[in-house]
Amino acid sequence: GAGVSQSPSNKVTEKGKDVELRCDPISGHTALYWYRQSLGQGLEFLIYFQGNSAPDKSGLPSDRFSAERTGGSVSTLTIQRTQQEDSAVYLCASSLEGTSTDTQYFGPGTRLTVL
């Protein structure tokens, strides 16, 4: 079946612009996660959605970052007023139930470059 998909695959933007990154999870997965992969910081958790519960936003680095998940499926990560330090690969993952034993399935990522 189809895996996690993300769009765009690459995004180049100018400092100060807003960007939106999209994630389509695996159908039927109730949990959705966003991570960021950068050379300096490695793989970092950003935000986690589980069903209709309030999202866990504890990993968002600043209030310029926000995410929503509509209809329990597609998610959008928005970065406002982008900075050069936001340049990274943004990874989305989904899992069936969101438990600690669940396997998280990752998408191919969106490479964001802020000039």
Next chain:
Amino acid sequence: GNSVTQMEGPVTLSEEAFLTINCTYTATGYPSLFWYVQYPGEGLQLLLKATKADDKGSNKGFEATYRKETTSFHLEKGSVQVSDSAVYFCSSNAGGTSYGKLTFGQGTILTVHP
């Protein structure tokens, strides 16, 4: 807090050599442990996992045993191939208040030469 520490790389081996990549974790509870692999140009994919103490995860000739007494989850393979060249990430999911969050080690780059 929760953390994962991997041995520093990069690791360079000849084909058919034995591989060990060390991984230790700290967690307040009893986390589930995972090894993810990222092949060149591809996304992260699960290699193996173990969800309780003394469990052994295995896949594609790789093995790792969940050792609670040493808080470790070392990755091993008896005979590596060129196709195993990739970046390997150890990770934990501590559950509890960190229910959905994977914490990753810094990654180990493995290069296998013919």
